[in-house]
Structure formats: C-alpha cells, structure tokens
Amino acid sequence: MCRLSEWAGKINIAGELRPEEPLAPHTTFRVGGPAELYARPCSEADLRALILFALRHQVSWFVLGGGSNLLVSDLGVRGLVIDTSELRHRSIAGTTLTVGAGLPVSDASAFAAEHGLGGLDFIYSMPGSVGGAVWMNARCYDGEIYDVLRLVRLVDPDGTVVEYTPRPEDFGYKRSPFMDRPGVMTSVSFTLQRARPDDLWPRMRAHEADRRAKGHFSAPCAGSVFKNNRAFGRPSGAIIDSLGLRGFQIGGARVSDLHANIIVNTGNATASDIRAVIEHVGGEVQRRLGYELEREVLYVGRWPHDE
C-alpha cells in the first residue's frame, strides 16, 4: 500500500499540501509531532477535493483551526490534517457578519467593531479560529458564541455542502452539535447589533488587558485545561489551587504560577510532559476531593500508551 505522503501529488488543490509537516508551530502549546499529510485548502472547492480524496482512499482526517485547544502527541497524527487558516473571507450585509471559519475569532470581532457592529466584542483577544470557537461554543466575559450564531456552512464527510441553523437545544456550556457531527465548517454567519466603535473598543481592550494580566500570553498554553462544573461550587482553577498544585511541574510542563487551571510549556516541554501534568492534576483532584474534572483540552494523534 502507498504511503499517504506519496498521494500528495495526486490531490488537485490550489492550497498547500505538505507531507510530514511538524504540528508544534500550528498549536498554542507549541508541541506535537508531524501530520502524515498536512493540507491548507484555500477554498470550499479545495476542501471538498480533500474530503472526497479521504473518502475514496479511506484516509482519516482531522480539522485544525487555531490549534489553541489541542494537545497534539509527540508521535504526531496519522492521516490528513486539514488546516482551515486560509478560509478567511469577511463580509457584512446589514447586521449580519459572514466570515471564513479559519479567520481568527479575534479578527472577526475587530472587523465587526470597525464596521460599527457589536455582539462579538466579548471574544476579542481570545486565541483560535471562528470554526474552533463555534465547535467549542467558546465563552468568556459573559458571552458565548451561540448568543450571536446565525448560520454555519460546512462540508460533510461525504463531500456534501450543507447549512446548519442553530437550535437552542443543540448548545450548552462549552458544547455544540459539531462535537458529535463530523464535518468541516467553511463559513459562519453571526447576527450582530449596531454599536459605536468608540463604545466597543474600550471593552475589547479591557478584555485583552485582563487576559494579559492573567498570563494568557506569557507562555505557550491552551487556556483552561479543565471545564468548570457548578456542582463543585468553585471554578476548577480554585479547586486545583486549594490542593497546592500551582507550580507543579513535570519536565518542561508546569501548572501556571498565575492561574492554576492553565498549564504552560516552559520552553522545552513535550506533549507527554503536558499530558502527565494534566493527568496528575486531574488524578489528585479526584483522589483528594472526589471531583472528576472534565478535560477541555483535546488529545490529538497517536500516544505511546495507546499504541
């Protein structure tokens, strides 16, 4: 059987195709081995060509947005990794903003504000793409993506292009229907409201300053590692902190000194170091308090003990 990398020349897309592309530079943890075949489609047509190729040759695929909620294994990812970062068109019609799913969500927020549209200001300065934010129903500063979501256009695993209109019952705390439905979002529309840029920007800059103060940008990380759970009475960070785990370190991976629900790559961490810290912290919380924290960061790729 042919290695997937040898198929690269047979896929006809305008975007880039690279065998054995290291994924560390494409993730905010800055760790992770190579993608067997990495593709960066620059249109929906490219994306369909990739999906149909994968279907025909029974190749597994994974969608990479901004890589800000992922822990990619040191061994890397078998199959096709589809990077959406070239899908970044932007347009406004009335109060509807439509953007490519690969556009950084913070750029979508800024673009809306520059055009006098509010509603996405809560997410300014959050890392990641629009598609990733929809997938996670990302939330912060009293807002969540579902509040403004109007329409999602996606390519299904059989190559069909479909449109999805959000239904309230499909969304929840850091939950979206895309978690249970394979497909690649290509374009997302938001319903926003007219607002004065001068009213929006101070709020947006305050969010950015707050994130900076919490150390979000001071070392490679993936934001909160565990979801919060109301039943536990306190945010996950406070629970982890109460066990004295701030500063806990394995190899180059460390529980942040500034926020106990963030794990940072101090410079030379491997994905296995980070996973070991995550599992130690989750295990300690379970053993000492009986709470099972739900992991928010996704493990991607081949892990040594899964082989």
Ligand SMILES: Cc1cc2nc3c(=O)[nH]c(=O)nc-3n(C[C@H](O)[C@H](O)[C@H](O)COP(=O)(O)OP(=O)(O)OC[C@H]3O[C@@H](n4cnc5c(N)ncnc54)[C@H](O)[C@@H]3O)c2cc1C
């Ligand atoms: C410093 C920092 C702060 C953060 N703060 C917050 C916060 O306040 N609130 C919050 O909710 N999150 C936060 N996060 C986590 C992260 O930014 C969000 O979860 C973000 O929405 C992930 O988007 P992404 O594009 O990076 O997705 P990725 O990490 O690349 O992927 C996440 C999932 O989405 C899927 N996906 C991505 N794009 C598509 C697409 N086009 N079609 C189909 N599936 C897709 C991927 O396959 C994967 O399953 C933070 C992260 C960092 C590094």
